[in-house]
Amino acid sequence: MSKENIHAVFSLALSGFSLDVKLDLPGHGVTALFGHSGSGKTTVLRCVAGLIQAPGGFLSVNGEVWQDDEQGVFLSPHQRSLGYVFQEASLFAHLTVRKNLEYGQKRVPEKSRKVGFEQALELLGIESLLARRPEYLSGGERQRVAIARALLTSPKLLLLDEPLAALDQKRKNEILPYLERLHDELSIPLLYVSHSLDEVAQLADYLVLLDHGQMIASGPLQETLVRLDLPGAFTEDAGVVVETIVGAHEEADALTRLDFSGGLIYVALRPESVGCRLRCRIHARDVSLTLERPAATSILNVVPATVIGTAEAEPPAHVLVHLDAGGTPLLARITRRSRDRLGITGGLAVWAQIKAVSLLG
Amino acid sequence: MEPLNTVDLSAVKLTIKLATLTTILLLFIGTPIAWWLARTKSRLKGLIGALVALPLVLPPTVLGFYMLVVMGPQGPIGQLTQALGVGLLPFTFPGLLVGSVFYSMPFVVQPVQNAFEAIGERPLEAAATLRAGPWDTFFSIVVPLARPGFLTGAILGFAHTVGEFGIVLMIGGNIPGKTRVVSVQIYDHVEAMEYAQAHWLAGGMVLFAFLVMLSLYTFNGSSNRRMS
Structure with a gap:
C-alpha cells in the first residue's frame, strides 16, 4: 500500500450482476472508468464513496484506509474526504446556489479548506448564479454548481459519475473545458466514470476498462487505447x-x-x-x-x-x-x-x- | 339568545386542546414511523403500514370499543397504567388523547411518508458525500424538503381529531370539561331538541372544515407549481 495510489478490492454479487475488481490506480491526475452500461463502473464508484459496502472489500486512497473489512474498518460516506458529482442534478431544491455551495464547505474544518469559495466560483464560471434556486438553472449550470459544491469540501478524491451523460452535446461542450481546467489547475485526483470514449480521450490520463463487472484492462491512456488484445466491443470505436x-x-x-x-x-x-x-x-x-x-x-x-x-x-x-x-x-x-x-x-x-x-x- | 353558552365554549376549548395535543404528539410519533415506512426494505413494512392505516376503514366505534377493553381494568394497558399509579385511562382526557392519536395516525403518517418517499435516495446520498451525518442530513435536508408533507399531515391530523365522534363517545364518554368535545355537544343539543344551539356549533364546524380544506388545496396547489 503506497502513499501515492488508490488501491481498491471490491466484490459484490447482486441479482443478475456481479462485480469483482482489484484496482491499482494512480493517486493523481484523471482516471477514467470506462465501459458500457452494466459494466459496473458506477457500482465501483459507489463502493469507493462508501454508498455501497462491498463485503470483504478494501480501499485505500493515498495512504488513508477507508475500508478494510478484515480489520473491521468502514468509513461512512460522510467520514470520507471525497467529492461526488452524480449523473443527474443533485442540488438541494430548497437552497439557493450559494447555500448549496456552502453546505459542504461549512461542514469541513476550517484548516482543511484548501479550495477557496471565490476560486471555485471562478473555476466553474458560476459567479452570477449565486442567488438563484436550482430550478431556475439550466442542466449545464446545475452540473457546474454540483462540481463546485463537491470541490468546496476540498476533497482528497473527486468522483464524477457520468456528469455529462444527462446533457445534450451543446451543454457537454459547455462543461468539458471546466473539467479540463480542474485537471490542469487542481491537484485533486479524479475518478471519472464514462461510456463516452470522446470524453475519456479528452480528459483522462489513465484508463480502466470494465466489462460485466470485471476489469479487462488498465494503464496509461495512450498505451491502453492501442492494446490489441481487447474484445471487439472496444475495438469498434478504436x-x-x-x-x-x-x-x-x-x-x-x-x-x-x-x-x-x-x-x-x-x-x-x-x-x-x-x-x-x-x-x-x-x-x-x-x-x-x-x-x-x-x-x-x-x-x-x-x-x-x-x-x-x-x-x-x-x-x-x-x-x-x-x-x-x-x-x-x-x-x-x-x-x-x-x-x-x-x-x-x-x-x-x-x-x-x-x-x-x-x-x- | 347567546350564540354559545359556557358549556358550548368549554366544549370548543376542549376540542382545540385535544386536537392541538394530538397533532403535536403525532408529529413526534408519526415522523419516525413515516421515515421507517418510507425507507425500509423489511417484510414488516406491509404489516405496519396496514396497522397504521386501519383507522381509515374501521368504524370508530370498533376502534373505540377495543381501546376501551385494552385500557380497561382487565386490559393489558389498563393493568399497566394501574401498576404505574396513573389509574385507568377510559373516561379521562389522557385516555381520549391516546385514542385520538391512534385514530388520527394515518392522516399524519401517510402525507409525511409520501413526502419522504418523494425526496428519494439522491439528496441523502449527496448530503452524505458533503460530510453530513445521518441526523444532520435529516434536519438540514429531509425536514425542509418534506415541509409540505408535514404541513398537510398536521392540518389533516388536527382537523380529523376535531371531527371525531364515535371514538370519543366510546373512550371518553360525555363528561363536561373533561371529555365532552364539540361533536358530542352537538349531539347532546340535537337530542335535547336545541336546534338553534346545535346550528351555531355545527355551522362553526362547517366553516372550520371548509377553511381547512381551502388552505390545504391552496397551499398544495402553489407548492406543486413551485416544484414543477
Missing part, C-alpha cells in the same frame, strides 16, 4: 489520443499545424495560440496504410511509421494494425486482404495516411 503542440497557423490556407513526436499534422484553423497543448483523437478507421510515400494524394496528413503488430477485429474482414510513429502510437483499421497483399507484418516501415483528426477541447 483510436488513439495524440498529444500535440500548436506549431503554426497558416492563415492563407486556413490551416493550423500541430506538431507531435511522430511528425506533423494539419487541421482546420484553430483558435489556440502557437505553443498550446492540444489533444486530438485519431480513429483507426480514419488511418490507411501505403508502402511508399504517396506522391499524388488529396490526403494532407501522411506520416511515416513502423508496424508493431496486427490483430483480428470486428467484422472479420478487418484487422487492426498497431503502429509506432516516432514514439507516438497509432492504430489503423484495414481489410485483411490489404494486410495480406501489402505483406504488413511487425517491423515493416509504412506510411500512415490520416483522413480525419478529431480535436478534443
